[in-house]
Amino acid sequence: MTHFDLFNLAPSVDLDVAALETQHRKLAMEWHPDRAGSDHHARRLAAEKSAALNDAIKVLKDPVRRAFYVLELKGVKLDSDQSAARVKMPMDFLEEIMEQREALDAVKATRKLDVAHVMAVKIRDARDKTLEQAQRALRRDDVPAATTALGRVRYYTRFLEEVDAFEEELLS
Amino acid sequence: MAYSDKVIEHFENPGNVGTLDKNDPNVGTGLVGAPACGDVMRLQLKISDDGVIQDAKFKTFGCGSAIASSSLVTEWVKGKSMDDAMKITNKDIALELSLPPVKIHCSVLAEDAIKAAIEDFRAKRAARVTPAVAAEVAKEA
Numbered sequence: 430m431t432h433f434d435l436f437n438l439a440p441s442v443d444l445d446v447a448a449l450e451t452q453h454r455k456l457a458m459e460w461h462p463d464r465a466g467s468d469h470h471a472r473r474l475a476a477e478k479s480a481a482l483n484d485a486i487k488v489l490k491d492p493v494r495r496a497f498y499v500l501e502l503k504g505v506k507l508d509s510d511q512s513a514a515r516v517k518m519p520m521d522f523l524e525e526i527m528e529q530r531e532a533l534d535a536v537k538a539t540r541k542l543d544v545a546h547v548m549a550v551k552i553r554d555a556r557d558k559t560l561e562q563a564q565r566a567l568r569r570d571d572v573p574a575a576t577t578a579l580g581r582v583r584y585y586t587r588f589l590e591e592v593d594a595f596e597e598e599l600l601s
Numbered sequence: 602m603a604y605s606d607k608v609i610e611h612f613e614n615p616g617n618v619g620t621l622d623k624n625d626p627n628v629g630t631g632l633v634g635a636p637a638c639g640d641v642m643r644l645q646l647k648i649s650d651d652g653v654i655q656d657a658k659f660k661t662f663g664c665g666s667a668i669a670s671s672s673l674v675t676e677w678v679k680g681k682s683m684d685d686a687m688k689i690t691n692k693d694i695a696l697e698l699s700l701p702p703v704k705i706h707c708s709v710l711a712e713d714a715i716k717a718a719i720e721d722f723r724a725k726r727a728a729r730v731t732p733a734v735a736a737e738v739a740k741e742a
Binding site: 516520524530576584 | 632633636637
């Protein structure tokens with residue numbers, strides 16, 4: 430059963446998140462372990478269902494994770510496994526990322542958080558645009574294009590996480 | 602997940618971090634990345650005209666295993682011939698570092714980086730040799 434199945438939805442990158450959350454609350458209430466009575470089997474089923482609903486909502490309400498998940502349902506698991514490791518990223522993109530990461534390292538050495546923030550704004554914008562590309566590719570079922578686009582999204586996300594970690598390090 | 606001692610050792614004291622001049626005709630550069638993790642790895646080899654690897658440098662942005670894998674291969678390839686360096690497989694790397702299955706792709710990346718760097722050097726050399734040969738042929742004609 431997929432995350433979409435739990436909500437009786439067809440797999441899609443397009444989703445009404447507000448409606449999804451309403452439905453999640455309803456289902457979570459229905460399957461709440463406290464309402465399962467004393468029957469051992471019913472309680473276990475409720476616990477499993479609640480856990481599945483929790484996992485599903487986390488993935489589906491986040492547009493980035495949702496796009497990765499739709500791609501996974503189309504057969505490409507861009508996760509920590511070897512098939513994904515063999516997906517080749519375009520060389521010019523890798524050069525761009527290498528440059529950006531080296532520039533961020535230089536900024537970190539000078540401890541200038543404001544400069545890192547300026548960089549993060551640009552990267553976040555690039556990430557959002559690339560996510561839109563991935564969504565368009567997924568809508569027209571273009572798996573190779575979606576794979577490359579989400580690969581790029583993963584790199585941009587790493588960069589943003591790095592800025593967050595730098596910020597935490599400075600503020601702690 | 603716990604890293605093995607060897608991964609920690611390479612991660613804490615990575616050898617050969619840095620860059621070589623990518624415009625040097627004897628330097629081959631390999632740039633590879635795995636979207637699985639969002640890792641990017643640059644491996645540079647300085648190779649003598651008779652095909653021996655004299656120096657190796659790397660820069661990797663990624664997890665501990667990716668950094669350890671690249672650090673390890675820079676140590677391994679120094680002094681080796683290009684042909685011997687091409688024989689290093691991800692299995693050798695994963696075994697040496699005791700990488701768990703979920704980190705095997707880091708060793709794959711390091712293997713790919715060696716191959717990409719050597720191919721870059723070979724392409725450069727071919728480009729260097731070809732005009733010379735062409736000039737030679739032109740002279741004889």
